[in-house]
């Protein structure tokens with residue numbers, strides 16, 4: 001603000017300055033996140049569930065060095081995307097701090113333990129299932145309308161970047177949770193995958209109908225290679241063939257379904273993120289990415305530190321940057337950074353039909 005001004009002109013300038021700030025903040029792109037523990041930033045802290053990451057050593061490398069509910073030693077994938085686009089990390093939707101101006105940055109609706117299907121993660125009791133995350137997105141928009149009106153809210157939502165990460169739990173916390181699970185008796189694996197894809201299509205259609213126009217949709221990682229599966233299903237240290245088969249059936253059909261949705265809509269709303277391929281690289285050659293291991297989790301116990309939960313009583317590695325996996329299921333911050341780098345600048349092998357740098361450049365021009 002200029003220093004030299006009369007009392008009145010200072011007030012006018014001050015008002016313009018404030019208005020300018022509000023307009024600027026509306027111009028910044030909002031970010032909405034949906035899905036499971038890979039992207040939950042703390043919603044489950046507010047729920048009566050066993051799927052939580054709100055005690056040490058979770059958060060040990062977070063700026064505050066305290067647990068936040070993120071399933072990471074530090075930042076998670078949504079945080080790193082926010083960091084890269086120069087925005088504040090988006091708050092969990094259930095956080096009481098998510099109000100006023102902060103509401104306009106977006107919101108994170110993700111909840112650890114959930115899947116595409118309602119019966120996924122039933123053992124975690126009270127979690128925010130996908131249909132409820134979308135209900136909350138609708139409720140969010142009502143709250144935003146009360147603040148900035150209907151037109152601005154529509155602009156904010158249509159202009160937002162959206163990330164959705166769900167599907168892994170429909171295998172590990174449903175179909176393969178126990179031998180002879182209800183879903184595995186109901187469906188052969190290929191039919192189960194088809195069913196998941198058709199249910200996911202309904203959820204994504206609703207997300208589109210609620211105004212989402214740029215949506216990053218991640219596939220599942222290499223499910224059979226996480227430390228938990230190495231500990232439970234592998235005899236020789238190799239990835240679990242059955243879970244790898246699940247991922248290799250599911251991911252290409254997801255890409256195909258997104259293509260069909262885009263074609264029907266007539267524009268590139270959904271962008272497929274090939275996390276299986278991204279992680280395959282550092283799982284097959286961890287040293288090339290600066291990791292000493294991609295098999296052993298930093299925090300945990302049992303073979304590969306893959307059994308049970310990561311708690312204060314678990315083994316804990318001294319240097320988290322040397323581990324691809326933080327706990328039995330979730331990548332370390334370092335691994336998440338590699339994934340986000342590929343989201344931004346990966347080739348079409350990783351990002352279909354285009355990477356996030358290209359999207360940001362296109363959207364900035366329109």
Ligand SMILES: *[C@@H]1O[C@H](CO)[C@@H](O)[C@H](O)[C@H]1NC(C)=O
Nearest residue numbers: 116117118119129131132199
């Ligand atoms: C999940 O549950 C909600 C609420 O009961 C219901 O509206 C929705 O259709 C269910 N979804 C599936 C895939 O069954």
Ligand SMILES: *[C@@H]1O[C@H](CO)[C@@H](O)[C@H](O)[C@H]1NC(C)=O
Nearest residue numbers: 345346347348354355357358
């Ligand atoms: C991805 O992003 C980079 C910029 O970081 C760009 O040079 C490259 O061409 C993009 N690749 C594809 C396939 O879109």
